[in-house]
Amino acid sequence: MLPDSSTPGAELPVRAVLPATVDAVRSRGAAVLVAPPGSGKTSLLPLALADALDGTILVAEPRRMATRAAAARLATLVGEPLGQRIGYAMRGERSGGSGLRVEVVTTGLLVRRLQQDPELPGVAAIVIDECHERHLDADLLLAFGIDIRANLRADLALVATSATPDTVKLSRVLDAEVITASAALFDVAVEWTPPPVPVPLLPGGRVDPRLLDHVAAVVERALTENEGDILVFVPGEAEINGVTRRLAGQNVLPLFGRQSRAEQDRALTASGPRRIVVTTSVAESSLTVPGVRVVVDSGLAREPRTDQSRGLGALVTCRVSKSSADQRAGRAGREAPGRVYRCWSATDHAHLDDHPAPEIAIADLAGFALDLAAWGAPSGAGLALLDAPPAVAMTAATELLHRLDALDDAGRITERGRRMAAVGAHPRLARALLDGTPRVGADRAREIVAMLSDDAGRDFGDDLPARWRALRRGTDRGATARWREETKRLGRGTPFDRADHVPDDLAAGIVVGLAYPDRIARARAADSTTYQMSGGTGAALDPQSPLRTSPWLAIAVAVRAPGRADARIRSAAPIDEATARDLAGDLVSTTDQIRWENGRISTRRVESLGAIVLNDAPLPNPDPLLVQAAIRDGIRRSGLSILRWSDAARALRERLAFCHAHLGDPWPAVDDNTLLDSLDQWLGPDLGTARDLNQLDLTAALRRLLPWPAAAHFDELAPERLQVPSGSSVRLTYQGLEPPILAVKLQEIFGWTSTPTVADSRVPVVLHLLSPARRPVAITSDLTSFWRQGYPQVRADLRARYPRHPWPEDPLTATPTKRVKPRS
Secondary structure (H helix, E strand, O other): OOOOOOOOOOOOHHHHHHHHHHHHHHHEEEEEEEEEOOOOOOHHHHHHHHHHHHOOOEEEOOOOHHHHHHHEEEEEEEEOOOOOOOOEEEEEEOOOOOOEEEEEEEHHHHHHHHHOOOOOOOEEEEEEEHHHHHHHHHHHHHHHHHHHHOOOOOOOOEEEEOOOOOOHHHHHHOOEEEOOOOOOOEEEEEEOOOOOOOOOOOHHHEEOOOHHHHHHHHHHHHHHOOEEEEEEEEEOOHHHHHHHHHHOOOOOOEOOOOOHHHHHHHOOOOOOOOOOOEHHHHHHOOOOOEEEEEEOOOOOEEEEEEEOOOEEEEEEEOOHHHHHHHHHHHHOOOOOOOEEEEEOOOHHHHHOOOOEEEEEHOOOOHHHHHOOOOHHHHHHHOOOOOOOOOOHHHHHHHHHHHHHHOOOOOOOEEEHHHHHHHOOOHHHHHHHHHHHHHHHHHHHHHHHHHHHHHOOOOHHHHEEEEEEEEHHOHHHOHHHHHHHHHHHHHHOOOOOOOOOOHHHHHHHHHHHHHHHHHHHEOOOOOOOOOOEEOOOOEEEEEOOOOOOOOOEEEEEEEOOOOOOOHHHHHHEEEEEEEHHHHHOOOEEEEEEEEEEEEEEEEEEEEEEEEEEEEEEEEEOOOOHHHHHHHHHHHHHHHHHOOOOHHHHHHHHHHHHHHHHHHOOOOOOOHHHHHHHHHHHHOOOOHHHHOHHHHHOOOOHHHHOOOEEEEHHHHHOOOOOOOOOOOOOOEEEEEEOEEEEHHHHHEHHHHOOOOOOOOOOOOOOOOOEEEOOOEEEEEOOOOOOHHHHHHHHHHHHHHOOOOOOOOOOOOOOOOOOOOOOOOOO
8 A cells, every 4th residue: 555655745754664663563563663743654654554464554643633634645645535445533423434454543532442342353553643742542542452462462563653752661561662764854943032021921821912922923024034834833722813813914724623624624735825824732743734834833832730639620821842842843844944933042942841741640530540440450450551640630530430330349340330431421421411311301411411522612601501502503613513523423322311391501500510510509699700619619700701690500611720719610501509409419418517616616507518508507406525526626726725714723733733843643744735635534524515615614624633542632732822820821823843932921921930841842932021012022942041141131121111010130939920010
């Protein structure tokens, strides 16, 4: 089938290494072919393999557009119409029958074929194209192919192609030789054209309009400095439209995945006046756009990201990698010397990542995990994956599949899981189709799921039922055609179940809610455009959305920008509370909530749908154990200062602390950390009945810590009061490690010859001796020394000031008193 080198388009760099590639396949059953974009690996390699091997050659492409284009190119090279010996197949579309020698298929479709019949009768080889892009389906297909070769068909050849030389992992898992074609057809000059002032990405990854102004200006410059068509790379459809508007009057042709086939063909055909093809990463390596001599690269790409904790996915705008930039630049040198205008600086280029992140590292892995389970390798056990799936993402994926009853407790696929896998859509959407059919009818279920699977009709705003009506009317022919194709495909093998009649708007909400029960949402207030999703995240509508009066929504798409508390609702349908309860019944729960609020216990009975509170009423007779636990946890969070400490409780705590400090065991520590750790021991019995913390008797609670039998001597070891010679009982003040203080009027201790002690006579009391006005006149722990040295000076200073109080020359023989002399 391989045409000779005189055939137009057949003399390409890869032709020189085809014999070595075929020899490697014949000798080892596998090979890795490295060749730059446009070098002929996609078009010539399958034909060479078809000549060398008996059977069909399957070529797996990462995108639908590339699949069609590759098949058309192959058919042109062999001079035959599509469908004769060269055909293609993708979800919902096929050309050719059983007699094909080369069939180009989408990678995802081939994965599903392998699941149905892993032996692939009649197939001689699988070519996995563009492996360097590291799409999830390609990684899965490679692992399945290696497994088939090892266990079912040693004669099945596997060839992986890459546009970059980073093939260490590929060659290792395939145990294959790496064959490299020449680098590039023609030189490509690089022009660094950064914006005049830095233009960072806007919040949420949006592209600043000033960058689109700059890209359009660079295109205008390139038109005047070069000949040939221009290929412009921007991150997404919105930017394609923005650049197209800015180049009004030029022959601008958009090229992106959601276009109709006719629109894509126009952009991929070199005809007519000088063209400016504005595209996304779809044209980076797996597509050839003929006639291109110049590339203008915005330096941006859009990649999927998944917030595993919230179950939200988004396309995130990011800088391209160095390898992606090289792929894009190479498009300018396919047919002649070319030029690339990079809208960033050489300095910025040096800081780019070398390669884009593999999809397995950043994507939602639910479908991947279901495919692994269907293959009989839960979590990828025993498979030669290029990279292990991240643990967090894989755990989230398997938990979802368990909730959908797609996996059993051992992680094996269930019969329901196999039915879901056969649908050929994300497990959430497969569940919505299976369970939505009996609720809304098979036709409507298929139409809604088809709309969700392609995000079809998204240009019609966030009102999903309105999108559905627009698709039915055919307002956007391209979107309607894709939607009808997918609806038809979903009908294959899906039984028609009669359903109760529900309005279309509610039918849409039912199917969306089945797919995303964690995104069922209720308005936070009657007139609010912000919602609480059952999964816990907030979400906001556009203030002008036609859905803004809906108290309940089933949200299909919500995007949460970094740093934002609430996600932005991109697509939703109205539902009611009864429907929400039906769709997410496993999320409905009733709990008795006992909270500590401002030192008091609040007890409520709360009915919730996930994070959405449905009913909240007082709980009159709460479980005492739950009350106790709530108070205990509240005290631990707030600290002991939240309790009402009476003077008596503080004093008792200080006495206990004194005994622990000076006597040790068995006297307990009563510092904050120790008391918080032992709440159950000393405070626990009172917690179950205390609805107000101010009611707690902390003095009685602390006495539970007194050790038995030493507690009998507590008042002797750390007395609360001491009797002084005047007969008064004076309170001692304890302060932890320090000796206790006895503050007493000087006249009341006449005759006291020695300092009193506590703690079994180990610790002398510190005497604060007071004047008749109760001001300290002396502090001592040595009364003998005070009477001899300190008292004479105190007597001399105060006797005239306080004449009605006794100031004897010999205080040791004087009568102690708390009285004063009567007035004369």
